[in-house]
Amino acid sequence: MKGAYLMSRIEIKGLTKIYGDTVALDNVDLSLEGETIYGLLGRNGAGKTTLLNLLTGKTHPTTGRVTIDGEPVWENDSALGNVFYMTEPNLYPQSLRVRDVLKWTAEFYPDFDVNYADELAQRFGLNTKKKVKELSTGYASIFKAILALASGAKILLFDEPILGMDANHRELLYKEILAHYSEKPKTIVLSTHLIDEIADLLEEVIIIKKGQVILKQTVEDLLASAHTVSGEASKVDSYIQGRKCIAWEQLHNFKSAVIFGSDQDRTLAKSLDLEVHQPELQKLFIGLTNS
Amino acid sequence: MILDFDSEQPIYIQLAEAIEDDILKGIMEEDSQIPSTTDMSVALKINPATARKGVNLLVDEGILYKKRGVGMFVTVGARRKVMLKRKARFYESFVVTLLDEAEKLDISHQELVEMIERGLPDE
Known part of the structure; x- marks a missing residue:
């Protein structure tokens, strides 16, 4: 089943990011093969978000490089058009309505599925007439997760996706991610420090500690x-x-x-x-x- | 189908056993179609690869079979197969554990036999 189409392989080589005198990421080598649900796990401040920011060209590495299907990501729209990054802070224009952001996102992502986004909004009870700034923390998370799922991108990166979501919505999101993944296999990275609930969703885990990747293994092998x-x-x-x-x-x-x-x-x-x-x-x- | 996520068994083995339980109870009937691994994955919130692995375990044992392009079915004779397999394990899984606990509690053989007889329905 794997390798049916473009794999969207992410290669990270010797990636280091230094802010002032803090080494946020320390010489990381990592490759994500694609069509897998990964857990990017680490404590607060371990470097998860820094890694995701570098992966998506949001920040410049101090040294090292990131490629997607062999293409460097920095200032490369064609490589990044395959990636949707659900960031933890809400970076969307606060005064726009949710449905306008959906339309606007569709402009950037050619495979964006508007009908699917509407369906998801309905299932989660997200009022798309609301302005972004009117959303509660939980609904802001839902809104961003919907954009990610509907984006049509081959690589979905979720940074702390369940922030502020209640138990019902978390369960619904896990199910939607699995259903979506089964229908359209892709690379999904769930970055979180809340592991208990997502453990069984994951095929592989990447554990990051103090800026270093200390482990990358299938969940099954790790547990065994x-x-x-x-x-x-x-x-x-x-x-x-x-x-x-x-x-x-x-x-x-x-x-x-x-x-x-x-x-x-x-x-x-x-x-x-x-x-x-x-x-x-x-x-x-x-x-x-x-x- | 219920999985016990606190169990020490890997999830895919638990899934295989849960399917076997459903076959034993007649919830999944012989020669009838069972839910797809995608449906199981979503319903149980487990990775699809885990679900496939659990199902494939039963395909390898001839308890389930795949109909190309249609889905997964319970093999005719699967119920008997599962029963034989479980019976073979019954002594190890239940009797040994029972005797261990009885020993800890100083329950005599006589008492043990009486308790089992008390638990048996009248014939």
């Missing part, structure tokens, strides 16, 4: 590579000796620890009378990005 052991503290302690432990919690004499290890390790832990469980993505993320 880790396990949680718990039981009597002394037993857990002797098991984790010499193993890669990324997090632990202790309550009195009971200890639980998150370990990177193989299937053999799991079997061994079970034979040592320890409880073995599968940690959630969020737990692994916290362990990998702490400190």
Whole structure:
């Protein structure tokens, strides 16, 4: 199924961004192969937005380069016409009505689907007669997400897409993203620090910490590579000796620890009378990005 | 179809088991079409690749089959197949766990047998 048409492959090489004396992004190499839902995960200030801004030519890198299908993105409308970037701040003219922004966006994106945008607006209960500045935080997020989904772009980048949205709207958005992706496979990047709800939507995760990409892996492989052991503290302690432990919690004499290890390790832990469980993505993320 | 996202099983295996449960309960009937992986993905809010992987597991076991251009169907004889598979696992999944818990609670063999008999419907 993959590779049916233009892949929209993103290549990032040696990308660094320095603001004053802050290294926001530190020599990042990354390639996104396309037709995948990626999670770009990192704590606040880890460099997620900087990376997305560089990907879309919104800011200049200090060094390094970004190409989409081999074309550099900086000041290149044909490369960027394939990309829709849903930014966290609302950058649309505040005094315009929502429906006018929809029309206006259609001018920039030749494959923009006005009917689909209207359908989505109806499903989410977004009043398109309202002015942009009249939208609540939740509806501003919905409005931007609708623009992204309807844009027809082959690469959709969402920066904190669910900001201010209530549980019903979040669930609806997840479903719309999946339905849209199934119908028109493309590259979708969901950048967020709220992992719990989106974990199962993702095929691959990119974890960014202090400006560096520390991990890029399929969710399935990542989860399979880790396990949680718990039981009597002394037993857990002797098991984790010499193993890669990324997090632990202790309550009195009971200890639980998150370990990177193989299937053999799991079997061994079970034979040592320890409880073995599968940690959630969020737990692994916290362990990998702490400190 | 319900998935338990707190379970330690990978999602695609849970999906395969949920489909098997529906086959056992007759919610999905033999030789009838089941929802597409896209529909499952959207309804359960899981990645389509995960949904495909779960479904393919059952295709490989001959429990589901694909009709080109139409969709996914339950194989005739699938219910029996699932039943045999689950029965083979019954001892490991249920009896061993039951005995472990009974041992922790100092439940005697006699008590255990009595409890099981109490739970059985009158014949």
